[in-house]
Amino acid sequence: MKLNVKNIRYVTPEDWRVLTATEQGSRNHEVVPTPLITQLASLRSGNGVHKCISNLAKIGLIAKVKNAKYDGYRLTYGGLDYLALHTHTKASTIYSVGNQIGVGKESDIFVCADETGKQQVLKIHRLGRISFRTVKANRDYLRNRSSASWMYMSRLAAVKEFEFMKALRREGFPVPEPLGQNRHTVVMSLVDAFPMRQIATVGDPAALYAELLSLIVRLAQIGLIHGDFNEFNILIEEKPQEDGQVLLIPTIIDFPQMVSISHPNAEYYFDRDVACIKRFFDRRFGFTSDEPGPFFKDSTKTVLKRLDVEVEASGFSKKMAxxxxxYMKEHGVDGDAGEAERDDEEEDEAPVSEQDEPLEPAPKSETPPEQAVSDNVAADLSATPAAIA
Ligand code: ADP
Ligand code: MG
Structure with a gap:
């Protein structure tokens, strides 16, 4: 899905108010009636609201819907993206947004930068972009919020990812640095590495294999199973050493499907994570270990800590989980694992990076050389007018 941040600088403070009002209204209205938007925006002049609505609709942040009973508007994914970006900008988490570096079934990944020009990653969760409308009826977890379910579920995925990333980082696991979370988005540090999927050969597969399996075991020892531990979600940094060897440093990403070791199918997920690594090392590097396992039962014999429980007690509650x-079960959201199984034969795909045309570059003069982010970096969000209180 396109993220066109070009228009963000044209959104006026009143427009932001109206956009926020539409978001608020959509929590319990499939189609938010125009009078409700006016009321929630509480702008002095009603005419003003209509002008804002027309501005917002023109750039696709809201969309007009003709209901059987009344006309109104719904927030689009673009509108939600803008609201999240606006918040990140105000919090000085994001200053500019650049190229898309990844696109999954359930998320879009962009490079972005902070005010100092440091590159980071913006992950936008997009649950339900494919099929929400077809399955919404009568589901417990969607009750009373069918209209907002894509927004809600995407936010849940973002909250979960952020909370787990924070907890894992605290525990010293190799994960990106979590920098911010708002609505359906997460901002994290950019790992200067490629997914293992794109690594053709390694000097010492045995060492990397052992390290990855030990990560699976260490996760279990703090109560967690990644659930999608595969060559797409393990980034490998290749660091040449003085002795000519290349040091391989793995970073784990992608946490929305993380499961607790108390999950009824925990062992299944654990085994699947292990099997993914085994299969990949066999097919890609021709490496098979003589040792069986690791096994779920052994790995959870000495549980040092329960991060699964800790995270539940923080921002991501049991109810949210x-x-x-x-939702994920219902929609067969199964991370990249299924993909890995399906396209084993086709190993020479192009890197996910160079897709999607770059957004319009910001004028060079606005970015001093020492701040230059990269040619990719596009629209400058700081030109955004002041925010809604
Ligand atoms: P998805 O849920 O779509 O699989 P991921 O979090 O796995 O999303 O990210 C998709 C791709 O984006 C990754 O395979 C990787 O290439 C890239 N990516 C994601 N996060 C980072 C990061 N922090 N640093 C560098 N690349 C990243
Ligand atoms: Mg992934």
Whole structure:
């Protein structure tokens, strides 16, 4: 899905108010009636609201819907993206947004930068972009919020990812640095590395293999199973050493499907994570270990800590976990694992990086050389007018 940040600088403070009002209204209205938007925006002049609505609709942040009973508007994914970006900008988490570096079934990944020009990653969760409308009826977890379910579920995925990334980082696991989360988005540090999927050969597959499996075991020892531990979600940094060897440093990403070791199918997920690594090392590097395992039962014999429980007690509650779980099951959201199994034969795909045309570059003069982010970096969000209080 396109993220066209070019228009963000033309959004006026009143427009932001109206956009926020539409978001608020859509929590319990499939189509938000225009009078409700006016009321929630509480702008002094009603005419003003209509002008804002027309501005927002023109750039696709809201869309007009003709309901059987009344006319109104719904927030689009673009509108939600803008609201999240606006918040990140105000919090000085994001200053500019650049190229898209990844696109999955359930997320879009962009390079972005902070005010100092440091490159980071913006992950936008997009659950339900494919099929929400077809399955919304009568589901417990969607009750009373069918209209907002794509927004809600995408936010849940973002909250979960952010909370787990924070907890894992604290525990010293190799994960990106979590920098911010808002609505359906997560901002994290950019890892200067490629997915293992794109690594053709390694000097010492045995060492990397052992390290990756030990990560699976260490995760279990703090109560967690990644659930999608495969060559797409392990980034490998290749660091040449003085002795001519290349040091391989793995970073784990992608946490919305993380499961607790108390999950009824925990062992299945654990085994699947292990099997993914085994299969990949066999097919890609011709490496098979003589040692069986690791096994779920052994790995969870000495549980040092329960991060699964800790995270539940923080921002991502049990209730949220249940709702997201139900959604993922319902929609067959299964991370990249299924993909890895399906296209084993086709190993020479192009890197996911160079797709999608770059957004319009910001004028050079606005970025001093020491701040230059990269030619990719596009629209300058700082030109955004002041925010809604
Ligand atoms: P998805 O849920 O779509 O699989 P991921 O979080 O796995 O999303 O990200 C998709 C791709 O984006 C990754 O395979 C990787 O190439 C890239 N990517 C994601 N996060 C980062 C990061 N922090 N640093 C560098 N690349 C990243
Ligand atoms: Mg992934």
């Amino acid at each position: 249940k709702e997201l779980d139900a």
